[in-house]
Amino acid sequence: MQEQTPNPPIDHAQQTVVEVDINRETSEEFLDELQAIKKELKISNSFSRKFSLALIYGLGTVIGATVVVALLVYILSLFTNIVFIGKINNWIIHRLEHSTSSESF
Numbered sequence: 001m002q003e004q005t006p007n008p009p010i011d012h013a014q015q016t017v018v019e020v021d022i023n024r025e026t027s028e029e030f031l032d033e034l035q036a037i038k039k040e041l042k043i044s045n046s047f048s049r050k051f052s053l054a055l056i057y058g059l060g061t062v063i064g065a066t067v068v069v070a071l072l073v074y075i076l077s078l079f080t081n082i083v084f085i086g087k088i089n090n091w092i093i094h095r096l097e098h099s100t101s102s103e104s105f
Contacts, residue, residue, distance in 0.1 A: 043049065073092060079085040 073089075073096075076085060076089045076092065079089070
């Protein structure tokens with residue numbers, strides 16, 4: 001059985017030079033990968049892509065908020081016999097009816 005010699009302590013102050021054998025094929029593959037990454041970054045950073053994502057995000061926010069408010073009004077309408085919630089529900093319905101009928105363009 002062979003005895004293993006302990007590894008010398010690593011001196012982080014010294015810089016280690018690593019020799020890399022790069023042949024023509026691996027360098028061409030590397031350049032191809034860099035070109036593909038550059039193309040993807042150009043597409044993902046384009047104005048039209050950012051604009052489209054912003055429109056989708058805004059539309060999703062508006063639709064989501066509308067659904068949440070509609071569900072809240074519906075749930076509150078189920079509890080109209082409770083005095084406090086009934087008053088709030090009536091106020092919300094009154095505000096919604098008057099805000100939609102008075103806004104004409």
